[in-house]
Amino acid sequence: MKKTIFVSGATSGIGYSVAKKFAENGDRVIITGRRADRLELIARELEGAYGAEIFTICFDVRDKDVSLNVMDQLPEHWQHIDILVNNAGLAAGRDSFENSDIEDFDAMIDTNVKGLAYLTKGLLPLLVKNGKAHIINVGSIAGKQVYAMAAGYCASKFAVDAFTKGLRIDLLPHNIKVTGIHPGAVETEFSIVRFKGDETKANAVYTGYKPLSGDDIAEVIFYSANLPAHVCLNDIVITPTAQAGIHYFHKNI
Template identity: 50%
Template sequence: MNKTVFITGATAGFGEACAKKFAANHYNVIITGRRKERLEQLAESLATAHAVEVLPLTFDVRDRGQVAASISTLPDAWKRIDVLINNAGLAAGKDDFDKASLDDWDTMVDTNLKGFAYVAQAISRLMIPHKRGHIINLGSVAAKQVYSQGNMYCATKHAVDALSRAMRIDLLPHHIKVTAIHPGAADTEFSMVRFKGNRIVADKVYDGLIPLVAADVAETIFYCTTLPDHVCINDLVISCTQQADCFYYDRE
């Protein structure tokens, strides 16, 4: 019987790459996101390419009611979830603290923190009766260091780090693994979203670097889920070779 993975933010970036990686390894896949057309296209391509079952769910993680309704009404055959990839998140803006947009702050808190927690709690409740499961939380190197103009984004990723550690403790009696994955510079839609479609500014983030790509992170996540039952990677920071942390780069 195929295992099942539940992936948030599956319409692009790390989420889409994870959907492809897990489907290629015979997982049935629940893919979620806000962009219905993209989800349906991805679902069709995964099912065709890998002969697995794919369930697309269109909802916004920021909406507690949508999260609860979408997960509580899963068909019984889909409720045995082996892996959650809690990926939906974003950066919005990069400004000094006193000049930052409060709308951007709300978007990041509602998505990166509240939405992240809503999904993790709902899926953990499905895992608990089975006394097994693996929750992968997507953080960032910004969960480990605070950088100039990163203010609220760094704060939300620090919260992801803290909640991951809290979940590891609270879910320990239920034999549920929790792994926090913290990527560095990765060439996805991240910077385009952060800079609101400004391609010139977004591309400068990766000047002189060979950055991570989404598939690199998906490979790492998949590796973490393939370890023996008695092994859990709690916390993992991944960066390109030219990046040591948030501040030190070897740009060519």
């Protein structure tokens, strides 16, 4: 039976891979993001490659009014949502806190924490109505272990972890599964955004070992979303084989 998946931050990286994985399986996918041109391009790609039903909504999860009222943008036949994948997020800057730009801190808190909460709140009436929905929040290993020059990012992802755990408790009466996915090193646009377009610094993050890809994370999300109704994977930390925790890598350099 086809499911309807809502994916935030679907214009690249993990979000794009998640949309592609579910579309390939024949599911209906709502893709969202800030880049309208990318959304339309991806929609055409997935429709053409898999014959999938795709619906696009262009918005920024930081926009409180839009996120809280996002279901108003959904036609009636798109309002039976089975799975919400809260993927939109970013890292901005890599400095000790005293040297960091407070605007970067605001961007991470506003997107990774508040935006995730706004969108979840906005879609909860539809998820509760479903009777057997699933919320999957993409966090980070940085929400489990803190590292240097990333205080703001780690704070935002620790908040995602706590929010996910609290949400799981609050939504028990509604039969809603809640899963936290916490990747280690994944090669996407993540480091390009963090280093503000500096490709040399971004590429150095992944030198000497094979990092995870967006497709790897999508496989795990797809698996967790397709378990029996009575089974919920609560908390998943995923790293490349070459990574053992946030500080430890084996690099062939």
